[in-house]
């Protein structure tokens with residue numbers, strides 16, 4: 001049984017919640033508008049190594065190592081795959097963070113969070129080597145109405161063996177009740193583009209922006225799975241983790257998100273429509289699409305109906321749901337129907353909430369975990385571009 005609120009509304013950096021009393025706990029997404037320059041990318045250490053090799057000069061070990069950093073860390077879904085928890089070392093603390101490609105702040109419960117608000121959580125204690133970024137503060141709101149704010153330190157952060165010594169760590173001085181009650185996570189690690197980082201007056205860089213020049217390739221890969229551990233990999237692709245070929249398409253980072261356009265979509269294997277533009281968002285639980293597509297999908301589900309008390313489409317938990325697929329540059333990315341039978345709305349287990357729901361008319365789609373966990377997803381700073389392969 002999945003408790004409490006469903007969040008059907010997205011926000012433009014303000015808390016908007018079409019909250020309903022009993023449907024599954026899911027996350028929508030926060031929208032912050034910023035421009036970001038196009039980036040094409042070659043790692044400096046890799047450039048130096050290549051130049052030295054070109055003239056037959058020996059490549060010092062520290063140059064070779066810096067040019068070739070890679071790392072991998074396990075990520076584990078909470079109940080109903082509602083979010084994915086990843087262990088990250090922040091200073092001297094090991095925290096359970098939600099790695100979120102839909103936002104760009106690394107924030108955590110901290111020694112500055114009132115103890116009443118951080119009960120049940122691990123929290124960040126600025127290490128002796130940490131330095132406070134004086135005068136800077138942050139304040140973030142998400143689509144489900146959750147929020148947090150605080151102050152900023154620079155400290156060492158390590159994910160899967162990849163480290164950055166002076167990462168901006170946003171220490172919470174206050175968090176909303178949704179985060180206090182969600183003891184699965186101790187904060188978020190944003191991997192959207194740094195242009196939407198909320199630190200003021202000096203926006204800070206994401207962990208990926210900081211380490212990409214030291215990685216063997218300027219990429220990270222999300223391998224999220226249904227009801228089992230997956231991984232986030234940094235700096236490399238692993239052909240044992242996907243089948244077929246990776247299909248890449250351009251990313252429009254002008255709004256700070258990993259935004260891409262799928263060429264077409266199909267419901268139950270029948271080509272149903274044209275292009276879909278949306279963002280790849282590991283921090284959103286569901287797949288949120290234009291109403292016309294959502295309506296067309298649930299027309300194929302016997303007994304499905306829109307339940308305003310749940311804020312979305314529901315159906316009998318015994319229903320067999322059709323697949324939903326998009327095509328990207330010749331690759332067909334198919335979500336199995338049972339991923340779209342998301343979760344029971346209450347303990348009776350008779351009515352279930354759909355994994356495809358409305359994007360509330362924000363003008364683009366949100367490819368959240370219901371979609372991403374069917375794919376091997378490469379987030380590539382060179383371009384930038386995004387790649388998909390079948391897991």
Ligand SMILES: Cc1noc(C)c1CN(C)Cc1cc2n(n1)CCN(c1cc(N)ncn1)C2
Nearest residue numbers: 026027028029030082083102142178182283284
């Ligand atoms: C409990 C629980 N379990 O699964 C979830 C989710 C919860 C809710 N709970 C309060 C936890 C929570 C709420 C949010 N998060 N985590 C992550 C950041 N949020 C995002 C990010 C983003 N890219 N897009 C939309 N929101 C909102």
